[in-house]
Amino acid sequence: MPGSYWNEEIETLSRDGVERLESERLPTQMAYLYANSEYFRARFDQAGIKPQAIKNRSDLAAIPFMEKHEIAESQQQGQLLGINQCATQSDIIRVQATGGTTGRPMRVGWTRQDLTDYCEVGSRALWANGCRPDDLVFECMNYNLYAGGVSDHMCFENLGAATIPYGVGNSLRLLEMMQEIKQDISIWATPSYAIRLAQMARENNMEPRDLGLRKGFFSGEAGMQVAGYREKIEDSWGLVASDMYGTGELGMHSGECSHRNHLHYGAIGVVLTELIDPETTEPVAFEEGAIGEFVYTSLRRQACPHLRMRSRDLMQVFVEPCPCGRTGFRFKTLGRSDDMFIVKGVNVFPLAVQATLAGLRPRLTGEFQIILHRPPPIDYAPRVLVEVSSDFPQNQYERLVADTMNAISNDLNVSVSIELVEEGSISTEKKSQRLIRDY
Numbered sequence: 363m364p365g366s367y368w369n370e371e372i373e374t375l376s377r378d379g380v381e382r383l384e385s386e387r388l389p390t391q392m393a394y395l396y397a398n399s400e401y402f403r404a405r406f407d408q409a410g411i412k413p414q415a416i417k418n419r420s421d422l423a424a425i426p427f428m429e430k431h432e433i434a435e436s437q438q439q440g441q442l443l444g445i446n447q448c449a450t451q452s453d454i455i456r457v458q459a460t461g462g463t464t465g466r467p468m469r470v471g472w473t474r475q476d477l478t479d480y481c482e483v484g485s486r487a488l489w490a491n492g493c494r495p496d497d498l499v500f501e502c503m504n505y506n507l508y509a510g511g512v513s514d515h516m517c518f519e520n521l522g523a524a525t526i527p528y529g530v531g532n533s534l535r536l537l538e539m540m541q542e543i544k545q546d547i548s549i550w551a552t553p554s555y556a557i558r559l560a561q562m563a564r565e566n567n568m569e570p571r572d573l574g575l576r577k578g579f580f581s582g583e584a585g586m587q588v589a590g591y592r593e594k595i596e597d598s599w600g601l602v603a604s605d606m607y608g609t610g611e612l613g614m615h616s617g618e619c620s621h622r623n624h625l626h627y628g629a630i631g632v633v634l635t636e637l638i639d640p641e642t643t644e645p646v647a648f649e650e651g652a653i654g655e656f657v658y659t660s661l662r663r664q665a666c667p668h669l670r671m672r673s674r675d676l677m678q679v680f681v682e683p684c685p686c687g688r689t690g691f692r693f694k695t696l697g698r699s700d701d702m703f704i705v706k707g708v709n710v711f712p713l714a715v716q717a718t719l720a721g722l723r724p725r726l727t728g729e730f731q732i733i734l735h736r737p738p739p740i741d742y743a744p745r746v747l748v749e750v751s752s753d754f755p756q757n758q759y760e761r762l763v764a765d766t767m768n769a770i771s772n773d774l775n776v777s778v779s780i781e782l783v784e785e786g787s788i789s790t791e792k793k794s795q796r797l798i799r800d801y
């Protein structure tokens with residue numbers, strides 16, 4: 363299809379085809395790293411490996427992992443982009459920030475070619491999501507510093523969608539603009555913003571379904587995976603809500619298709635992604651349902667390349683073919699690998715607890731915190747504080763505790779001890795800490 367970002371040549375490659383493409387690109391990239399960065403040169407030299415010896419993904423295993431905090435620390439010591447900067451400042455045309463690991467924003471730079479790749483990969487993901495050149499998109503992400511603003515905006519433009527750089531805040535004005543534009547519109551936002559905006563519409567005597575919002579592209583939070591959340595957005599607005607995934611370091615790279623069977627990995631040929639066991643760092647095979655941490659190696663990146671960078675994000679992968687025709691792997695996020703804990707041999711992810719608790723709304727608010735009071739091995743039932751809705755009658759608390767414990771035990775196969783706490787007593791900050799290691 364002309365003007366299409368359905369990249370058939372790349373997106374229908376077999377697993378062998380993907381590995382062949384990676385092998386074509388790895389040697390040039392490895393030579394580039396060696397020639398342009400002291401940091402990368404030292405990593406090859408310490409491992410006793412010549413860059414030209416890295417010919418495919420299994421050769422990469424000889425190179426030690428890279429950690430985000432190494433980049434963050436070097437930036438705090440005064441380097442503009444940190445240890446992995448390979449391009450000169452004259453070749454870098456954009457600098458933006460990503461959340462980082464310590465709460466301090468971490469800078470990321472991009473050359474013109476990097477941004478061409480960013481847009482190509484982002485457009486593939488958006489195309490999978492159902493975005494098309496005749497869409498009119500309100501971009502309601504933060505343009506201030508972060509990738510969700512300008513860089514993701516450019517992906518929509520690259521695809522051909524008319525994109526309105528709205529940003530965050532001034533929501534009433536946004537609703538009024540929607541009301542004026544008498545045609546179908548789309549939105550790029552966080553899922554929680556879509557919920558808040560619908561509330562605000564009602565508070566101002568507007569019916570969200572009458573405002574013409576028909577497609578929603580959402581990213582930035584785990585919201586879309588929480589049972590009931592997507593349905594709530596779709597029902598409020600009468601739109602089709604699609605899930606996207608990206609990070610500040612890599613850009614927006616993956617999106618689900620209309621079959622809604624998790625995110626199609628879109629950075630094929632641009633980023634080589636390995637799957638490892640976060641505890642042992644051993645490779646995990648890409649098999650249906652396998653769980654592991656993503657490790658990223660750039661295949662073309664010039665400004666701030668990654669070489670086996672640990673994401674600390676835990677993913678579940680799916681490899682069965684999708685009816686849409688894309689043949690690469692799909693994935694869903696399970697949370698931070700640092701947040702996974704093992705109770706009597708069972709891996710527990712706070713995101714899975716969240717999904718179960720969402721099923722108990724409206725009796726519970728869905729807010730919770732897990733507290734581990736002794737270091738592993740965790741041979742006890744972890745404490746889980748859950749918020750009870752303020753209008754739920756106290757004389758039924760005992761029954762609610764039992765129902766909650768049963769639900770978690772059924773879904774996750776672990777025993778926990780449930781403590782009900784007052785509505786509003788657990789912070790609702792976007793990245794509120796779900797797991798407390800109190801030892």
Ligand SMILES: [Zn+2]
Nearest residue numbers: 619621684686
């Ligand atoms: Zn698909």
